[in-house]
Amino acid sequence: MTYRAPIHDMLLALNHGAGLQAALKAGHYGDFDGDIASAVLEEAGRFATDVLAPLNRIGDENGIQLKDGGVTTAPGWPDAYQRWIAAGWNGVSGPEAFGGQGLPMAINAACTEIWSASNIAFGLCPLLTLSAIEALDAHGSGELKNIYLEKLVTGEWTGTMQLTEPQAGSDVGALRSRAERAPDGSYRVFGTKIFITYGDHDMTDNIVHFVLARLPDAPPGTKGISLFLIPKFLVNADGSLGARNDIFASGVEHKLGMHASPTCTMTMGDKGGAIGYLIGEENRGMLCMFTMMNQARLGVGIEGVGIADRAYQQALAYAQDRKQGRAPGSKSAGMDPIIVHPDVKRMLMQMRSMTAAARTICYATAVALDVAARSTDPTVRTAAAARGALLTPIAKAFSTDIGNEVTSLGVQVHGGMGFIEETGAAQHFRDARITAIYEGTNGIQSIDLVTRKLGANGGASVWALLEELAGIVSHVEASNDPAFGTTGVKLRDALGSLERSSKWLLERLASAPTEALAGATPYLRLFGSTLGGCMLAGEALAAKDITDGGGDPARYVTLARFFAENVAVQAGSLERTVIDSAESVISADAVLLA
Numbered sequence: 001m002t003y004r005a006p007i008h009d010m011l012l013a014l015n016h017g018a019g020l021q022a023a024l025k026a027g028h029y030g031d032f033d034g035d036i037a038s039a040v041l042e043e044a045g046r047f048a049t050d051v052l053a054p055l056n057r058i059g060d061e062n063g064i065q066l067k068d069g070g071v072t073t074a075p076g077w078p079d080a081y082q083r084w085i086a087a088g089w090n091g092v093s094g095p096e097a098f099g100g101q102g103l104p105m106a107i108n109a110a111c112t113e114i115w116s117a118s119n120i121a122f123g124l125c126p127l128l129t130l131s132a133i134e135a136l137d138a139h140g141s142g143e144l145k146n147i148y149l150e151k152l153v154t155g156e157w158t159g160t161m162q163l164t165e166p167q168a169g170s171d172v173g174a175l176r177s178r179a180e181r182a183p184d185g186s187y188r189v190f191g192t193k194i195f196i197t198y199g200d201h202d203m204t205d206n207i208v209h210f211v212l213a214r215l216p217d218a219p220p221g222t223k224g225i226s227l228f229l230i231p232k233f234l235v236n237a238d239g240s241l242g243a244r245n246d247i248f249a250s251g252v253e254h255k256l257g258m259h260a261s262p263t264c265t266m267t268m269g270d271k272g273g274a275i276g277y278l279i280g281e282e283n284r285g286m287l288c289m290f291t292m293m294n295q296a297r298l299g300v301g302i303e304g305v306g307i308a309d310r311a312y313q314q315a316l317a318y319a320q321d322r323k324q325g326r327a328p329g330s331k332s333a334g335m336d337p338i339i340v341h342p343d344v345k346r347m348l349m350q351m352r353s354m355t356a357a358a359r360t361i362c363y364a365t366a367v368a369l370d371v372a373a374r375s376t377d378p379t380v381r382t383a384a385a386a387r388g389a390l391l392t393p394i395a396k397a398f399s400t401d402i403g404n405e406v407t408s409l410g411v412q413v414h415g416g417m418g419f420i421e422e423t424g425a426a427q428h429f430r431d432a433r434i435t436a437i438y439e440g441t442n443g444i445q446s447i448d449l450v451t452r453k454l455g456a457n458g459g460a461s462v463w464a465l466l467e468e469l470a471g472i473v474s475h476v477e478a479s480n481d482p483a484f485g486t487t488g489v490k491l492r493d494a495l496g497s498l499e500r501s502s503k504w505l506l507e508r509l510a511s512a513p514t515e516a517l518a519g520a521t522p523y524l525r526l527f528g529s530t531l532g533g534c535m536l537a538g539e540a541l542a543a544k545d546i547t548d549g550g551g552d553p554a555r556y557v558t559l560a561r562f563f564a565e566n567v568a569v570q571a572g573s574l575e576r577t578v579i580d581s582a583e584s585v586i587s588a589d590a591v592l593l594a
């Protein structure tokens with residue numbers, strides 16, 4: 001079945017759950033007209049349904065080919081990409097001075113969900129180009145920007161992000177690719193990168209690689225890494241394409257999912273060295289790379305939301321169609337659709353509510369990053385940047401974890417047919433798996449949350465957020481709406497668990513950091529489900545006041561209640577895991593190394 005963007009849910013999440021309307025009202029978005037969001041999303045939804053979704057299966061079945069040093073994408077992909085750039089989708093949030101539309105990141109976040117849901121392997125290419133744009137815009141010289149930025153913003157050329165080497169994965173500081181200074185101020189880069197997404201393809205006539213490498217006199221570790229821009233084809237003074245540069249795809253991976261996205265081994269330096277240009281300063285490459293990675297981490301979190309929503313839509317349709325058994329208490333002779341069974345309802349609600357929670361968390365991250373970039377008030381900007389930094393690892397890891405869970409439930413709802421490729425449920429499950437691994441594994445995100453984000457400014461960002469969330473819970477309680485059931489109680493308990501766990505971790509970070517690290521993953525889950533639960537409740541309250549013909553607003557109360565009573569309710573046991581389980585993790589060697 002095809003994909004339809006859930007525009008009403010997305011706008012509710014964006015405007016109310018994620019706080020776009022409040023930020024607009026406070027003037028943090030300058031003269032941006034928030035009303036255009038719905039028109040942009042409607043149009044994006046149409047493009048995704050008509051052009052991208054039909055290619056999803058074709059890409060999965062055909063994959064990509066490496067022949068004569070070049071990668072060929074699946075049938076129809078180059079044409080779809082040309083239509084994509086012609087429609088201006090690549091430059092939604094790109095800088096206007098370089099051909100972009102300059103729309104907020106929050107709008108692009110919602111569009112990214114649509115691309116990921118309709119065709120995650122296709123959407124990954126522009127997702128990485130966008131990260132390249134951010135890094136070049138923030139750290140590149142004027143000359144490099146003039147040559148490359150517009151081509152990347154329009155999508156005429158795509159970007160790659162090249163960190164990983166066989167011995168340097170999570171530990172980027174171990175990378176060995178080397179760069180030598182050339183007399184003309186450029187560099188020659190040598191080395192091998194692995195797992196490079198869209199490292200080569202046939203959708204554009206040039207590719208701009210962003211590569212981390214080390215200068216001969218660089219200090220060891222991450223302090224000695226520099227970032228280089230290395231074009232596939234060199235660019236002549238008049239802007240035309242020149243000689244082929246010494247960077248080639250020397251292999252492609254055969255993967256569990258994402259078959260249509262080329263994952264390349266890149267070899268540099270077999271013909272005298274790849275000509276590269278420094279971005280930022282020598283040995284300060286990690287600073288630039290973090291600009292790329294933060295953007296990409298949010299993008300990958302949104303991939304989790306998109307693929308989860310796709311799996312939900314498909315499972316819902318199947319559950320309305322497939323007949324087995326009878327509804328509890330039914331006396332009818334015929335069979336009922338499986339959606340009548342409480343266990344199937346539970347699976348579908350779990351899928352929908354977790355997707356909705358992750359969506360709002362991701363959009364809220366984008367709103368925070370927008371405000372940090374756009375507000376004219378320096379105090380507001382600083383607080384928003386801290387909020388964005390805090391939310392980024394949660395957006396990435398919580399959303400991709402639920403992406404995996406939801407796509408797995410999608411298979412389950414289909415029964416045996418879910419395991420058969422024909423339905424497409426299996427593809428979503430396979431495609432989702434990588435999102436919890438790349439752009440920093442979810443384990444690394446949890447460590448980032450606990451060791452860097454939680455303790456930043458003495459925990460001030462966390463306490464400020466908890467206070468806001470408590471305000472939402474008070475509103476739920478004050479509403480006295482019986483449809484909320486025990487939502488208020490469950491969320492208040494969850495907030496208590498999150499607060500106590502945060503304090504415990506802050507204390508352990510100083511006194512016993514290994515114990516804090518042992519609890520990082522359950523803590524991130526606790527944070528994500530509490531945050532998501534409160535945000536969904538906030539959305540449900542807002543929905544009650546909206547009369548825009550988008551169906552019965554009471555369904556958002558039911559959704560928020562389901563999440564609070566079935567997902568956020570696990571906060572208590574997650575708290576106990578964070579606080580009580582460190583010893584059992586630390587003593588694991590007795591089992592693992594026996």
Ligand SMILES: Cc1cc2nc3c(=O)[nH]c(=O)nc-3n(C[C@H](O)[C@H](O)[C@H](O)COP(=O)(O)OP(=O)(O)OC[C@H]3O[C@@H](n4cnc5c(N)ncnc54)[C@H](O)[C@@H]3O)c2cc1C
Nearest residue numbers: 161162163164169170195196197263438439440441443444
């Ligand atoms: C399809 C695909 C596309 C990719 N695209 C790109 C790309 O475009 N560019 C690019 O540069 N890379 C890319 N990657 C690489 C990807 O980012 C890495 O695979 C990922 O960061 C993990 O590194 P690793 O595979 O070396 O695993 P490892 O670092 O070996 O990790 C193995 C396990 O150990 C854990 N671990 C490692 N270190 C720690 C630690 N300090 N504390 C706690 N746990 C730890 C990890 O969480 C993980 O569970 C891609 C990978 C794939 C499979």
